[in-house]
Amino acid sequence: MYKFFPLLFLIISNLFAYEDNKYTLGEGLQVGSLPLYIGGYISLDYKHQQDYDSYRIDDLSFLVYGSQGKLSYLSEIEYKEFYVKTKEDGITTTQTNTEFLVERLFATYTLNENTSLRGGKYDSYVGYWNLIPINVLRETTSNPMSTYILYPKYTTGIETLYKNYNYEGVFGLEVSIQNNNDLDNEYNNYIINKHYALSLEYEQDLWSIKFNGGYFHIIDTTTSQKKRYYMMFSTKIEESNYQILAEVGTQQDNHHNFTTQYAGYIQGLYRFHEKHITVIRYESFFNEIIDKKDNFLVMGYTFRPLYPIAIKGEYQIHKESKDNAAFISFSVLF
Amino acid sequence: MKKILFILFIISLLEAKEYIVISSKTMPTLTKNQLKRIFLKKIRIFNNQELIPLNLPTNTSIRYSFEKNILQMSRTQLKAYWTKKHYLGVRAPKKQKSQEAIIKFIQKVPGAIGYIEKQSLPDNLKIVYQWDEK
Numbered sequence: 001m002y003k004f005f006p007l008l009f010l011i012i013s014n015l016f017a018y019e020d021n022k023y024t025l026g027e028g029l030q031v032g033s034l035p036l037y038i039g040g041y042i043s044l045d046y047k048h049q050q051d052y053d054s055y056r057i058d059d060l061s062f063l064v065y066g067s068q069g070k071l072s073y074l075s076e077i078e079y080k081e082f083y084v085k086t087k088e089d090g091i092t093t094t095q096t097n098t099e100f101l102v103e104r105l106f107a108t109y110t111l112n113e114n115t116s117l118r119g120g121k122y123d124s125y126v127g128y129w130n131l132i133p134i135n136v137l138r139e140t141t142s143n144p145m146s147t148y149i150l151y152p153k154y155t156t157g158i159e160t161l162y163k164n165y166n167y168e169g170v171f172g173l174e175v176s177i178q179n180n181n182d183l184d185n186e187y188n189n190y191i192i193n194k195h196y197a198l199s200l201e202y203e204q205d206l207w208s209i210k211f212n213g214g215y216f217h218i219i220d221t222t223t224s225q226k227k228r229y230y231m232m233f234s235t236k237i238e239e240s241n242y243q244i245l246a247e248v249g250t251q252q253d254n255h256h257n258f259t260t261q262y263a264g265y266i267q268g269l270y271r272f273h274e275k276h277i278t279v280i281r282y283e284s285f286f287n288e289i290i291d292k293k294d295n296f297l298v299m300g301y302t303f304r305p306l307y308p309i310a311i312k313g314e315y316q317i318h319k320e321s322k323d324n325a326a327f328i329s330f331s332v333l334f
Numbered sequence: 335m336k337k338i339l340f341i342l343f344i345i346s347l348l349e350a351k352e353y354i355v356i357s358s359k360t361m362p363t364l365t366k367n368q369l370k371r372i373f374l375k376k377i378r379i380f381n382n383q384e385l386i387p388l389n390l391p392t393n394t395s396i397r398y399s400f401e402k403n404i405l406q407m408s409r410t411q412l413k414a415y416w417t418k419k420h421y422l423g424v425r426a427p428k429k430q431k432s433q434e435a436i437i438k439f440i441q442k443v444p445g446a447i448g449y450i451e452k453q454s455l456p457d458n459l460k461i462v463y464q465w466d467e468k
Binding site: 026027028037039041063065066067069070072073074110111112113132134137163165240274307308333 | 367368371376377378379380382384407408410411413414416417418420421422423424425426
């Protein structure tokens with residue numbers, strides 16, 4: 001029931017939001033003169049594989065956020081896989097999901113120029129891809145496999161972030177603690193009740209490097225090896241017209257058996273025009289739980305008529321041709 | 335006489351424009367890196383004071399110069415940056431209509447910081463950074 005309050009607020013606030021505010025796509029709208037802003041995003045995608053097609057209205061999301069002094073706050077509620085139609089081996093199935101889920105809900109208190117504290121449900125501070133995971137802002141329709149299997153995408157707990165600017169670059173340290181069930185656990189790739197994580201990063205000019213390590217405990221009864229440890233290295237180089245991004249990690253259980261021997265990718269992106277971007281990504285993983293190993297190439301193209309609109313095409317070439325896949329997606333951030 | 339006026343006109347075009355970043359007298363002088371972090375909202379609190387960076391309208395020459403020399407980002411990069419920040423719950427700096435509006439805002443609101451032409455500096459505000467646009 002509580003999930004409807006942000007939506008109700010959104011509808012009512014829209015009645016006042018237009019008064020003196022000029023709206024720009026991708027920037028949200030202020031609610032009157034309150035320290036509160038509303039926005040959202042939508043994404044639709046199509047996937048084709050051998051004898052398989054799916055059409056989805058995947059994300060239908062609403063954002064409410066703001067700040068007052070040292071305190072800032074954000075709420076994101078979403079319909080996930082709002083509509084899904086699949087055709088597999090000649091059989092068509094349709095599913096709708098009209099349950100609102102809480103994707104993020106947190107408050108952040110900024111202590112000073114170096115330190116902030118966060119509490120609630122937030123994107124796990126792991127790597128770079130997971131920090132901006134939504135379709136309209138990421139570079140391909142698909143996500144790298146490593147982001148699904150190495151670590152929990154979301155953490156419901158408390159987090160402290162420290163940044164030191166005394167070096168030529170910026171040094172960052174993040175510690176996150178979850179010792180409770182997830183908020184809306186359907187929305188996480190792992191259903192957990194514990195997640196302890198550490199992040200170390202260094203950023204200088206155009207490049208940055210990050211190390212993540214953590215432990216999480218799965219409560220999903222269908223999963224064996226419930227205690228998992230992970231480690232991941234990430235690096236990024238970003239210039240005005242290109243980006244190179246790489247992440248690689250490993251995961252073990254509490255008996256030091258690999259659950260994922262390795263999972264990683266290296267991705268190159270080139271913006272040959274502000275509206276036209278090409279992406280190439282090589283991924284490799286070996287997941288011991290499902291005994292699956294794969295190396296594959298992802299080739300993508302994104303057209304952004306305006307930055308908050310992304311029209312994407314993507315083709316994946318896998319080790320086994322039956323896994324090859326094509327994607328098309330359309331997404332908008334309001 | 336006409337020749338002198340013409341030469342003075344050419345000289346005025348070639349002279350560097352002097353721009354300044356201003357704030358209240360309690361704000362210390364800042365480095366370019368600090369300014370960049372403030373205007374990209376990577377730092378929100380400084381010396382226990384909430385910072386309120388201010389921008390001029392997008393089509394002003396000062397703003398272009400500020401983005402080029404201080405933020406070192408193109409308009410396209412900034413659009414992408416602030417769109418991502420919107421998802422993360424962070425707003426771009428407040429926009430003021432004119433340099434006079436920036437001055438009035440800074441004079442009234444603690445923690446406010448903005449950029450103007452040097453010749454417009456009022457006595458009760460402080461220069462925290464200065465740059466030239468040739």
